[in-house]
Amino acid sequence: MPPTSTVVRAMQEALSWILPVECAGCDLPDVALCDSCRAHLVRVQPVIRNLDGMRVVSAHRYEGVVERVIGSLKNDGRVGLARPLGRSLAGAADALDAPKSTRFVPVPTTxxxxxxxxxxxxxxxCRRAGIVCTPALAPTRAAADQRRLGREARRGNVAGLFRSAPMHGSLVVVVDDVVTTGATLREAARALRAAGGEVLGALTVASTPRRSAHSENADQGPKNGW
Structure with missing residues (x-):
């Protein structure tokens, strides 16, 4: 019996005759994600950031193939791309090396x-990464689109945005897809701590390359919403 990956690839190639596709990472025709772009996602090179003492581990920099694949998932609804991106997230989780009792809390979707x-x-x-998540956070209000806001405006936009279910001493890791200025992760961590959680750090698939203070104030960040 042929390997599962071979069967899946054969099915994708057959479907490409009916519903033409292009590689999400490089536009190669007739494949959802080519071998080269898939290999790029597999090569996790953790990006470590420190947000007010919170360690954030990201699988990749938010650029090139990674940026395009995440954009295709979020903006084009290509849900199949969640699997390779989930493997990247799992790689970031391995690098964070949290205790087994840790609860992984996703940033909520608006x-x-x-x-x-x-x-x-x-x-x-998280599901594609094999991470069991605890959806403890909920928004308290609507917030403006973060994409067109600079660093300080982003912080103000999400201040007090989340509330958390009781965590009562639980070890917690916050999970998001992309970290830009870190405003959303900071707010998520604040809400979890207020609910009694001990925040060990955060995980993301990608981290937007940090820039100078001047360019960050003009930064529009990832070109997709929550």
Missing amino acids: RAAFGSRGFRVVETL
């Missing part, structure tokens, strides 16, 4: 984003 996509990006990535 109502508007869920309505337009029909799925919750971070929770989907």
Whole structure:
């Protein structure tokens, strides 16, 4: 019996005759994700950041193939891309090396984003990564789109945005798809600590390359919403 990967690839090639596709990472025709771009996602090279004492581990820099594949998942609804991205997230989790008792809490998807996509990006990535997540966070209000806001405006936009279910001493890791300025992760960590959780760090698939203070104030970050 042929390996599962061979069967899946054969099915993808057959479907490409009916529904033409292009590689999400490089536009190669007739394949959802080519071998080269898939290998790029497999090569996890953790990016470590420190946000006010919170260690954030990301599998990749948010650029090139990684940026395009995440954009295709979020903006084009290509849910099949969650599997290779989930493997990247699993690699970041290995690098964080959290205790087994840790609870992984996803940053919640906004109502508007869920309505337009029909799925919750971070929770989907967690499932594909084999991470059992605890959806403890919920928004307290609507927030403006972060994409067009600079660093300080982002912090103000998400201040007090989340509330958390009681965590009562649980060890917690926050999970998101992309970290840009870190405003959302900081707010998520604040809410979890207020609910009694001990935040060990955060995981993301990708980290936007940090820039100078001047360029960060003009940074629009990832070109996709929550």
